[in-house]
Amino acid sequence: MSTTNPYDKAYELARALQNSDEVKGLQKAWQKASQHPDHRRILEQYRQIAGEVQTIQMQGQKPRQEMMDELNRLMDEIRSEPQLLHYMEAEVRVGQLMTDMMRILGEPLQDVHKHRVVD
Template identity: 45%
Template sequence: MSEENVYDKAHELARTIRSSEEWKALAKTWEDVDKNPEHRRYIEQFRELSMELQALQMQGKDPSQEKGEEWNRLLQKIQSDSTLSKYLESERRFGQLMADINRIVSGPVEELYKNSRGK
């Protein structure tokens, strides 16, 4: 398979992702969130805080109780609002799709390293 063909397949995959139900649901729910500045602010704060907490965990550090409580308060606000909770669920489903695709696409590299360890 030529290099150009690999890129063609990657573009085809991107088009397929855009036509998936997961992508369509994410795009629709984001459109609904984006219409309301308060909704958008909650989602942005939730993302920022989630990334901050993940970074601490990756460093082997525990987040402060205050940060944990702030994250829980934001999560409760999001879950109590149907627009925001639909968005969060759409984002979770799309994230799972992308994780599955990444695992599949990464397969050849994993196979290479598994096979080289056996030598």
């Protein structure tokens, strides 16, 4: 009887992810969007501020209004540019794929805790 090596399967999964339509679509969308310096700047600023907002929220704090206003302004710019919007939509699809994969990968641990005996 052979056992499955989770690391081998993880590398196999990484290769499958790299070859997925979602990741390929994200790569193409980034190549198009990042060709314009202004587009790249907008995306980088959005990503930076969105990350800061998320960090602040995870610490149980409320982001400053100026920060939220800037995030909304950048999102408006993204929505007004088809290439940027296409990139953000591709990023959302990859994010959903990753969320689904993490849920699936977490199922064995949920089963462990579900069947745990309480003393």
